[in-house]
């Protein structure tokens with residue numbers, strides 16, 4: 109089977125990604141991702157990230173529920189529902205890692221949310237509440253497509269190690285065919301909705317939303333990095 113190759117530079121998504129420039133790079137090429145690929149990421153950083161990501165996924169599933177509500181056609185409802193299912197399919201990966209550290213799913217649910225989690229998830233849901241379906245999808249796409257790009261980059265990087273890497277199954281998930289097929293379908297629907305909702309005439313505002321969500325993605329990695337015990341400065 110050939111791997112689904114995604115062209116991240118195409119269409120409205122490609123335009124927004126290019127418009128986000130250095131902020132997009134700071135997300136997909138974050139230090140956290142690079143040392144996760146080599147296996148050198150301190151476990152405390154990955155733990156902090158993964159528990160927060162579980163809480164993040166809950167709010168992103170809610171955001172896709174909102175996308176279902178904002179949809180005006182059955183085809184768009186189906187696509188938002190499929191993306192919601194895609195988000196939920198990530199959860200077992202998180203539950204399995206946390207179980208290996210003795211943390212149950214019941215306990216994960218009651219972990220306090222980090223500022224980075226609150227800021228990003230509430231921003232996206234606010235865009236969805238105040239804007240239309242296209243605004244909401246623009247806020248969601250850095251999350252959906254960014255991890256597929258990260259998976260593709262890790263796969264291509266000569267420094268990436270899967271065997272013996274404690275984060276190997278995380279890498280396998282986001283470079284895997286199932287995730288990439290879901291992202292390819294999401295991007296295809298995004299281009300369709302972009303055209304129907306006049307994306308090209310709304311570029312300035314859409315760029316603002318996309319760039320903000322990309323910056324909040326980079327901040328999310330940084331929240332994981334900051335849990336490195338060697339970087340702690342006293343407090």
Ligand SMILES: Cc1ncc(CN)c(N)n1
Pocket residue numbers: 161164165198250251252255325328
């Ligand atoms: C913060 C974040 N961004 C993106 C993904 C991939 N859906 C995720 N699990 N977490």
